[in-house]
Amino acid sequence: MQGSELDVAKNIKTLELLKTELLNSLGGLFKNIFTGNTGGILHFLALLIVFSFLTAKRLGINFGQLELQIFDELKTIQEGNDGQLDEEDIKAFKSYLEMKR
Numbered sequence: 001m002q003g004s005e006l007d008v009a010k011n012i013k014t015l016e017l018l019k020t021e022l023l024n025s026l027g028g029l030f031k032n033i034f035t036g037n038t039g040g041i042l043h044f045l046a047l048l049i050v051f052s053f054l055t056a057k058r059l060g061i062n063f064g065q066l067e068l069q070i071f072d073e074l075k076t077i078q079e080g081n082d083g084q085l086d087e088e089d090i091k092a093f094k095s096y097l098e099m100k101r
Contacts, residue, residue: 011058018055025051071097 025047032040056066074097078090 014058015055018051018058021051022048022055067097 025044029041029044029048032044053063053066057063071094074090074094077085078087078094081087081090
């Protein structure tokens, strides 16, 4: 294999691994929600965020772009919220993100 073919193969393999890790983390999260294991819930939520950021990087999206998109999505959720989501939770997260800017 040539250099670029190796890079593509490595990229595909890494994306498959990240996809698997995302799915495993989601499954772990649901299992720990079911059992009420707060430590496990925190662990798997953190892994979902980490693997999401790593997936974005592998797809050519830098971390700053992803954070900006998260902020934009949060604004969209806030504007379209029909009362199903807790408005105070949305405001608190938005404030947290604004504070980091």
